[in-house]
Amino acid sequence: MWLACFCALVPLLSSCGQGTTTSSSGDSTTLSILHITGKATPSGALFQKILHDFETQNHVTINQTIAASDATQVYETSLLAHKEADVVMVNLADKATEWSKEGATIDVKDLAQQWGITPQLQPQAIKEWTQNGKLAAFPYNGFKWPVWYNMSLLNSVGVAKAPTTFDEFLADGTKLKNAGKGGFVVGGNDWSGYTFFVQVMESYMSDSDIATVLQNGTYCSNPDAMKGINLFIKLRNSDVFVKDVAGLNADQMNSQFYTGGASMMSAGSWAFAGASKDLTKNIYLGGLPVPSDSPYSKPTAYQGYTSMGIWISPNGQKKPGSGTQVCSIHVLTQSYW
Structure with a gap:
């Protein structure tokens, strides 16, 4: 089933980078990610395979930081030092609910449309991740909480x-x-x-x-x-x-x-x-x-779409090619899950 998913990704990945903002600084062969999926968790092994396959297929190196319990604090501290990860994968809760409003992460609404991701997203997911007209992050997965x-x-x-x-x-x-x-x-x-x-x-x-x-x-x-x-x-x-x-x-x-x-x-x-x-x-x-x-x-029972999103940081916005890489991760992970 995964092989079929990969085959289906080819036309999507080839068009992901169109309209991406780049700069003269940064390294397009590396991508830093801060996330909350511990390697020892039930979903951790699968997520590590996703990242490994992504590195292999896109010829990039992923530098990952795992902060299962204090990811928001880690991100905000690194942001103040202008050393934040390019991509952050956390849920829409606690301090993260203020990131989009405060400019700590970028609005990805236009990018989702440019990259052709918007049609793949559940309308309710878009609604839950939209704040003051901004799409705070690419919705990654939802949840049911029985x-x-x-x-x-x-x-x-x-x-x-x-x-x-x-x-x-x-x-x-x-x-x-x-x-x-x-x-x-x-x-x-x-x-x-x-x-x-x-x-x-x-x-x-x-x-x-x-x-x-x-x-x-x-x-x-x-x-x-x-x-x-x-x-x-x-x-x-x-x-x-x-x-x-x-x-x-x-x-x-x-x-x-x-x-x-x-x-x-x-x-x-x-x-x-x-x-x-x-x-x-x-x-x-x-x-x-x-x-x-x-x-x-x-x-x-609770249910929603805010379990995890893919946020792009100011550093991620500046990095050459990061748009293609972020889009690739999104489409790839959607296929796995």
């Missing part, structure tokens, strides 16, 4: 199906705890725990209210946000969470669920590859149970 349920463990304590209501969620947690089995696990000490907290907080909120509260930080003045926060407090004080969940990070969360130490977790599609075949046959992917007075009639 709640995972190990039905083998749930069945062992008499739970026949994944919970869909908040009351069922609490009751299932009590059954698991009484049986000495782990309940819900999350990285209470990092971003995964914060994101789960926000999802619970949003249990009573409309989409427009969520956007307003998150943008302005008006949590306490929004009654529905406060209802959601109190709901989380109720959840925190219940039997649902595994022991010492507050000290865990996302990697420990995954490990605990993968090894049967927890029956439920909230994790995105990027974690699918880490689950063994023996485990996946027992997994049900659902959503976060909702309270009875929630405006949502079914369990909720």
Whole structure:
């Protein structure tokens, strides 16, 4: 299948560089990339193959920096020294949401059109990556973020199906705890725990209210946000969470669920590859149970297109040939994924 993909790339790659801005400085035979895909992760080996094949086919050398947990800080520090990577591959979150607005990365909207990439992009992906009329980066991949349920463990304590209501969620947690089995696990000490907290907080909120509260930080003045926060407090004080969940990070969360130490977790599609075949046959992917007075009639889950984008830095814009190289990476990776 990969061979067919490569054959299909030939006409696309031949036209990628048209209209690219170049300068007299820089080295067109090298491309520096800062990214968050660790080599030891489930997708890391595949991504390394992508980069290797790209080097071979385009006769360039890739200098890569992997910063799984602090990529935004690494980029901003190097940017201040004018030594930033040509290309940055991170998700649209945290500090990166300000890069396009502050000129830390370039608008790639016109480049996407010139290189013929725009028709390949999902309209919703373009929408999510557009800020003030600028396309912050080339959308690379999206995500779905369900709640995972190990039905083998749930069945062992008499739970026949994944919970869909908040009351069922609490009751299932009590059954698991009484049986000495782990309940819900999350990285209470990092971003995964914060994101789960926000999802619970949003249990009573409309989409427009969520956007307003998150943008302005008006949590306490929004009654529905406060209802959601109190709901989380109720959840925190219940039997649902595994022991010492507050000290865990996302990697420990995954490990605990993968090894049967927890029956439920909230994790995105990027974690699918880490689950063994023996485990996946027992997994049900659902959503976060909702309270009875929630405006949502079914369990909720995150989904979107902001898992990772391909950003071009000011250094990348100046480098001769970098436009062709960036475009090639984009088309190549799209074919692999």
